[in-house]
Amino acid sequence: MAEPKENLQMEKIVSLCKRRGFIFQSSEIYGGINGFWDYGPLGAELKRNVKELWWNAMTRQRDDVAGLEATIIMSPEIWKASGHVDTFSDPMVDCKTCQGRFRADQTADIPCPQKPSKCVSECDGEKTAPRAFNLMFQTYVGPVQDNSAIAYLRPETAQAIFAQFKNVLETSRQKVPFGIGQIGKAFRNEVTPRNFTFRSREFEQMELEFFIKPDEAIEAIHGSVVTVPATGHPGEPQPNWGWQAWHQYWVEERVRFYEGIGLSRETLGFHRQAPEELAHYARACVDILFKFPFSKRDQNGELKGEELEGIAARSDFDLSQHQRFSGKPMSVFDEELRTAWNKLPKEKQDDLWRRYYENRKKYLTKMAKPDETPEQIQQLATDDANALAKGSYIPHVIEPSAGVDRLILALIANGYSETTKTDDKGKSETLYVMKFHPRVAPIKAGILPLLKNKPDLVKKALEIRDRLRPWVNVYYDEGGSIGKRYARQDEAGTPFCVTVDFDTLGEKPELLDTVTLRYRDDGRQERMKISELRDFLLSKTR
């Protein structure tokens, strides 16, 4: 359990989110709906900025990634291939006394509705044996509600990328290695949504599936697979990178992304999954964590952090599964590999053939259909290894998968700061500042005339607003004292305020057409020419 101090910290953050319009409970006027949250005006801007920055960094700024926007409801066959229909579930028990349904692994935490002094596991109501409860939301498509019409709300965006892999490859002029990125909603019918927006039932993901050649192909083409240091950024992608170098690269790229929007390395944690934690198909997975106030502490009293993003090396599992379930080939042909293979000495060919065969056999055995015999599986693996020798393979995947809502909560928790000031008369006041990085801040600049009742000041301030508005999100405010308006922008996390005063109008002739530029984080003020504002704000916020 988190410390009381940290509970208080979260309470304050939740309260500010509501008060300033970052996050509201969904359907609040109807008593809310557990696990669903809406973003108010400031939250919606914050979220748009984060998604736009991800999309820019991951697709537009790179030649080797294409974008995709797929539907939330897809063919249910996709979730059979991915394994979600069979295994994406929590174990649940029913209490025969109170009729409640609970997660079997959480009965020690949940109070019994009939005997609140006890938790569910202690109450004497008889429990059913645990049963699997699938976490996918289910619905029916079309007018007839029968089994053939069952469909699911996607529990992750990734599978659409695998299902459209061939279409994207064929229309985008990309070649392996390349990636497909997607941002979109996903849904999980969590039994116990918790920690504000951290674990909710409707959430948004930013996922990249980056397709690479199998190591055996790299070795055939380049003689060997490069080894990279276990930590640090391995630099610009190289043709002789295998999956470990690519995995390391994406972990470090993603950390740079978080640093670039204001989450320094000290606020982050890292968790390299141990072999027993890994999903059966994964070769490695590194989680990037953020130290939330509600995070648990390790034995040294340090916050451990909660997952913002997982970067998984998923082997060729995903495309292989879709190939098996759809009957459509997911392999690519690689001219460079075919040419290189034919020039290899026989022993090298045999060695690579054997290793690739063993990997494929391992996958095919694990995922065998009930009616497949070991001989059939050996034949399939042989076919795959023979295909490799002719230049064809199913690409492997590195997957950096991030949760948008978690990141928004991390940015809010990271930016939150409060100071209490006491004036001469002993009256104290608490001031809140949301120290967002200018790139993600919902409003980039407040535009403030010093006084509301001086038409020339107002007119000039409105001119500046109109001049800046096509380029950055600005907020015009003329209500209340200038100190109050600064405080209002501080709470909204606006990094800069532009104040129009009498010097702007030329009271001091040398200051004509300059404004006061105020920095949110230290209250520092400087004079800037109106003509320089746009480029200043663009340089700080992009």
Place this chain on the structure above:
Amino acid sequence: MAEPKENLQMEKIVSLCKRRGFIFQSSEIYGGINGFWDYGPLGAELKRNVKELWWNAMTRQRDDVAGLEATIIMSPEIWKASGHVDTFSDPMVDCKTCQGRFRADQTADIPCPQKPSKCVSECDGEKTAPRAFNLMFQTYVGPVQDNSAIAYLRPETAQAIFAQFKNVLETSRQKVPFGIGQIGKAFRNEVTPRNFTFRSREFEQMELEFFIKPDEAIEAIHGSVVTVPATGHPGEPQPNWGWQAWHQYWVEERVRFYEGIGLSRETLGFHRQAPEELAHYARACVDILFKFPFSKRDQNGELKGEELEGIAARSDFDLSQHQRFSGKPMSVFDEELRTAWNKLPKEKQDDLWRRYYENRKKYLTKMAKPDETPEQIQQLATDDANALAKGSYIPHVIEPSAGVDRLILALIANGYSETTKTDDKGKSETLYVMKFHPRVAPIKAGILPLLKNKPDLVKKALEIRDRLRPWVNVYYDEGGSIGKRYARQDEAGTPFCVTVDFDTLGEKPELLDTVTLRYRDDGRQERMKISELRDFLLSKTR
């Protein structure tokens, strides 16, 4: 039915969408899923641009609109209040012979599965009486699937705005008149999805709910409600505008938006709904149509067009319904109204009181709960009119509601052009150009070195790519002849190409650091300094 020529036109558009990666069938490798479509790399960019332009125009560029991003699954009470649970349905009949289920109003169009030569209405299988089939997708939230856990995928984004009206009002410092804008997915379990992406089951909306004072309040404050000409833009919003002026304003603002992204007035149609077409709560509705190839023709042979957006004057119906169903007050207090009301002569007060009373009584009678008596309704209407006299009212709403996917399809249909060229040897070739407005074009500029095998040209072109990429989406391409690369960009709808040639490197010294800028639509070429490219592209694409 559309003409064969127009069917052919649609076929060509669908084919180009697939071939160039604008739109794919969802789950295609599994045989697809009817009514669901994915956006490929170019389509995803096109869609992002359109949504970003709407968001900018409707929220960031205005002081009087705030943004919202609400969940797709909300409390089911919202859909009871809005009327969707009771009335959002199509009449369906079952055929007792073939067991098929069909829309009762479309049996004349649909072939009978058992007797394909006949349509359903002609086949001799006995039909059930029509039954209401609700178009909302239904699911269960939480671990227990009973009636209390039923929830719906939202069939429109609008209701979330009404449900969060008070939260936004209280946190955003907005005052009526003001609006709340939202972009997001919506779902309708259409019985017959059709016309490519035009009518699909999962789609995206861009909706603004603009809240205004009731006309009686305007009259109390300003003496009268201004009348505006029935056509044309009424200009900057004025305090004495009633609902008709605001409605007219938003119709014209929305037309300007479409013109600004390349849909000229001639490509659009307008349909002012007749009184008998209007939803029972609406006072007026204007549909903005686009003339698709599949649109029907009127008696003069002119394409009539299909709805892109409806701009409805919805009275105070929505907030009133949520007030009644949630028990939470949706009225706002207006100091200006209270002050003005107290200064009115008694007869004027009585006149406004009576008219407001009659309007409220009309609404309350129509939407009465089963157990409400006429006396109770009169009392409620009296309370409302008394509240008006003290400065309180439930805001009225103007709603411009647009479909993203329809707009994307309109932009694609509008931009599509083909020309067939025949060379000296009689060999003919068809060239496709997607004439997107630069603001929506997926790629803003192609960056092309004249030759791939000249490192200096390639290096310079990559420098230009890196210089422009932080500002606009560019595409670097070195593969194939320059003509082939131009043609490729034409098909993608890229408005400009930048070619790096030997003059760029200084072969003609006076042309050092200039490039060839080629215009997509007329093939015109001009010389431009590299240092001017960024501002040129920004000015054309924003």
